[in-house]
Amino acid sequence: MELLDTLIVGAGISGLSLAHALDKGATTASPLKILVAESQGRVGGNITTATGEGFLWEEGPNSFSPTPELMKLAVDVGLKQELIFADRQLPRYVYWQNKLQPVPMTPGAMVKSQLLSFRGKLRALFGALGFVAPAMGAQLSQQGDRETVSQFFARHLGTEVMQRLVEPFVSGVYAGDPQQLSAAAAFGRVTKMADVGGGLVAGALLSARNKPKKMPADPNVPKTQPGELGSFKGGLNALPQAIAAQLTDRLKLNWHLTRIDRTERDTYIAVFSTPDGQQEVEARTVVLTTPAYVTAELLEPLEPSVSSALQAFTYPTVACVVLAYPLSDVKGKLVGFGNLIPRGQGIRTLGTIWTSSLFGGRAPAGWQTLTSYIGGATDSGIGDLDSEQIVREVHRDLSRILLKPEAAQPKVLAVNVWKRAIPQYNLGYFDRLQQIDRGLKSLPGLYLCSNYVGGVALGDCVRRGFERASSVSEYLQNQQSKF
Structure with a gap:
């Protein structure tokens, strides 16, 4: 069995960013032996771009704030010419007392x-x-x-x-x-x-x-303005796809991790269920980028205290509903990022992104695409509804806010119910992190890298992947003499 330097479990944007940073940071004289294992049949995690009938839409994250790490990553993997940005002057709206009010x-x-x-x-x-x-x-x-x-x-x-x-x-x-x-x-x-x-x-x-001085800007990375939101011409999935293409055979899809064991020489044996049967991998370091509830199950035999802390993270159900309407059914011209709805306004939907207003070329001429999110921590009942019922709820809300009274039924592009959508940073968060950090000290070489720590935005995930890559590299260098 070949000994890997690093096994990365999960090919969402956190895991892929980590893999890219490790790969790029390694010297050509001694390239790191890396493997990325993903349980699904695709990369990207929550990033879900789809197309059909001339429409392009997202069913997870819809855009990103252009953080330095994310922008550099996009350029590094050859996507500089694919970057697009929404006009940062576009207004955001809040629906309050039956009226859309621009956010000051x-x-x-x-x-x-x-x-x-x-x-x-x-x-x-x-x-x-x-x-x-x-x-x-x-x-x-x-x-x-x-x-x-x-x-x-x-x-x-x-x-x-x-x-x-x-x-x-x-x-x-x-x-x-x-x-x-x-x-x-x-x-x-x-x-x-x-x-x-x-x-x-x-x-x-x-x-x-007191803010530290910024490092000199990389002239190869496009300059952006505060408040801008970015994507790629072909949608957000372009980023994980580009990173995956560089990993080639070091990326395995449909590999489901079932167990992790620690060896006497301070390495880890990971056991996978794969289309080709059971596979075992030995690695000097392991990085779990899986959600808290998955990681908790994997670590329970190794370190119950870490597992217990991870189990305390909750993930509410959220449905992403992508609907398209003829422009003639929409009240006026929608110019803006979209609208959010405070609770107590008689509207069940959390908010709507005016998708085809935000980025051009995402809907055929004469159509408006609206991406709405419904459910969340204050509406657990959304998980009990089927897709048709969810569409009815969203259409009824849109009819009050954005549509003309005579608007027809929408073209339904997608209803994606994320049963466990976003980790909640609830009270007790820092106590849980301290418990996790204490427990991981007994598992040197094993790291966690997921959006339940340090932010849920795409830019946070990329930054976290880069930071974790530095920790892994330092550990490998310190342990080099053992192998």
């Missing part, structure tokens, strides 16, 4: 906004300047002195900002419950600003002043 993106827009009352604006201003009551009380003590997202933003910026701006954002990013999400875990940068400056404005200024 500047102080001037906040003053003019009808989304908040005068009193709500004044409350937000004073809170941002630091006139904030301290976090205290019996409930906070019961929570380990950690605030929820709802508690933090209501305390700092007021209930209106919390309900009308933060809550729909939480639904859009995490499909989460702001009364359960940990503010420090889900909004780490914002809570740190409050801690540093006493108020959000002062904290932002101090953070900007």
Whole structure:
């Protein structure tokens, strides 16, 4: 049995980014022996691009923020000419009291906004300047002195900002419950600003002043602007496909990991169920990029404490519903990124991306594509509905918000029900991470790299893959003398 340097379990964007970074960082004199094993018959994980009848759509993530790591990765794998970006000036909307209200993106827009009352604006201003009551009380003590997202933003910026701006954002990013999400875990940068400056404005200024200088920009990487959203001409799946193409035979599909054992010489034996029968692989390091619930099952025999912490992560059900309508059925011309819906507005859908308005060429002439998300931590009942029922729910919501009264039934492009969609960064998050880190000390050479740690966005996944590659490389170099 050949001894691998690194076995990567999972070919989502985290695992593929990690593999690419290890591959590129290795010297030609001693290239690393890497294997990426994926249980599905395709790469990309939650990234799911589809086409049909002249439409192109996404059934998982819809776009990315152009972080430095993600942009560099795209260029490295030959996708520079495939990059596309939505106009960052496009407005975002919140549906509040039967009307689409643009999200205020500047102080001037906040003053003019009808989304908040005068009193709500004044409350937000004073809170941002630091006139904030301290976090205290019996409930906070019961929570380990950690605030929820709802508690933090209501305390700092007021209930209106919390309900009308933060809550729909939480639904859009995490499909989460702001009364359960940990503010420090889900909004780490914002809570740190409050801690540093006493108020959000002062904290932002101090953070900007103390921000380390940026490394010189890579001239080969296209420059982007804050607020832009990116994709590729052929959809997000272009990125995992390009990385996979470079891995060639070092990528195995339909390989399902059933067991991991540790050997006496500090390596790991991984047992896979494959189309060709059972396969065993020995590796000096193993990186599990699988979801928390899968990783928990794999690690239970090796380190029960890690398994227990991983089992505490919850993943709510979310349905991605992609519907197309003739432009004649849509109220006016949709110009913007899309709309989010706070709870309590009589709308079940969490939010809708105006897909064919965001990126050109994704719908035939005369059609509008709308990608809606429904379910999440505040609506577990969505998992009990079949596809037709889910479409009816979304169509009814769209009819209230975006469609004309006489709009016909939509062309249904996709209904993808993600039974376990997005890991929730709920209260107790940091305690779970500490328990995981303590337990992993007894398993040197075994690493975790998934979106239940350090952010759920695509850019977070790529950055995490790069960072984990550095840790793996350092470990391999230190252990070189043993082999």
